[in-house]
Amino acid sequence: MAQGAAASRPPGDVEADECLREYRHLCSPDILAGQVAFITGGGSGIGFRIAEIFMRHGCRTVIASRSLQRVSEASKKLVAATGQQCLPLAVDVRQPQTIVAAVDEALREFKRIDILVNGAAGNFLCPASALSFNAFKTVMDIDTLGTFNTSKVLFEKYFRDHGGVIINITATLGYRGQALQVHAGTAKAAIGPFALSRSPWLFVPTTAAGMALFSVPHPSCALSRRHDPSPCCGVGSQQHPSQQPGAGPHHGH
Structure with missing residues (x-):
């Protein structure tokens, strides 16, 4: 019994990430x-x-x-x-x-x-009553504004003319709530709609390049969203108008 309980506990924190010792996959290498x-x-x-x-x-x-x-x-x-x-x-x-x-x-x-x-994020455990104005703003700036900033720069520098894929790392904290995480939950909740909205700068009819945009929940949220059907928490995508059924030819990668 004790052995089973020990096996179910998450691993402890590590000082630095290491590459996998063994890797198995189904996809083509x-x-x-x-x-x-x-x-x-x-x-x-x-x-x-x-x-x-x-x-x-x-x-x-x-x-x-x-x-x-x-x-x-x-x-x-x-x-x-x-x-x-x-x-x-x-x-x-x-x-x-x-x-x-x-x-x-x-x-x-x-x-x-x-x-x-878009994986950059700032987070820490803190009750809302103890959050400073700057602490809340910092998390919003990194998670939410940082996602927009980086996406916009990449679009203007390369994706507008060549197409590409944007993957946003979000979380389900904003949908079910989580103690000590009001700042992170709010910031991540704002990222989900990026994959569901046709942003004028992201999908423009003047380019023939294809674009795809996804919001993926952080793995730590998987257990908390067993029955949560919210599309903002799962994987969503939008196609450039040129890729929709009936549209003309397009090019991309």
Whole structure:
């Protein structure tokens, strides 16, 4: 009984993320060959693991974080484990000019960006009564505004003319509520509708390139949403008008 209880407990925190010792998959090992992914928050947590899995399937990556040291160390691990290229860059998603500089450098290095993963997030446990004005604003700025900022820069720099995929990491905290998480729940809840809205700057009829936009709940939310059918918490997508049934020819990746 005690052994079963111990097995059900989540693993403890670790100082740094490590690549998988063993990896099994159903997808083709080269399903992402030739593609490039730009991943914010890619130096740790889910962003790090997304980068690793993408790279194990042939994708080259750009991992971005406020801490250049963190993404540089993560990049070395990812390259050693997968044999793919990984470019570490310093980015503060609250500051669009840093995103512009990073995207420019990524395009100089790889000549293309096919996938954007908006994984940058700020979070901590705190009761709402103890949250400072600045603490709440900081989480909103990183999670919500950072998602918009990075998506807009990538669209204007590359996706407008070439098409691409945007993946937003959200959470179900805003739908069921979670103690000590009113700030994170609010910020993540604002991300869900990105995949359900036809933003004028994201889907413009003047481009023939295809666009896809997804909002994916963080794995830690999976158990809490067993019966939650909300489309904002699951995977949603929108097609560029040129990809809709009856539309003319289009090109993309």
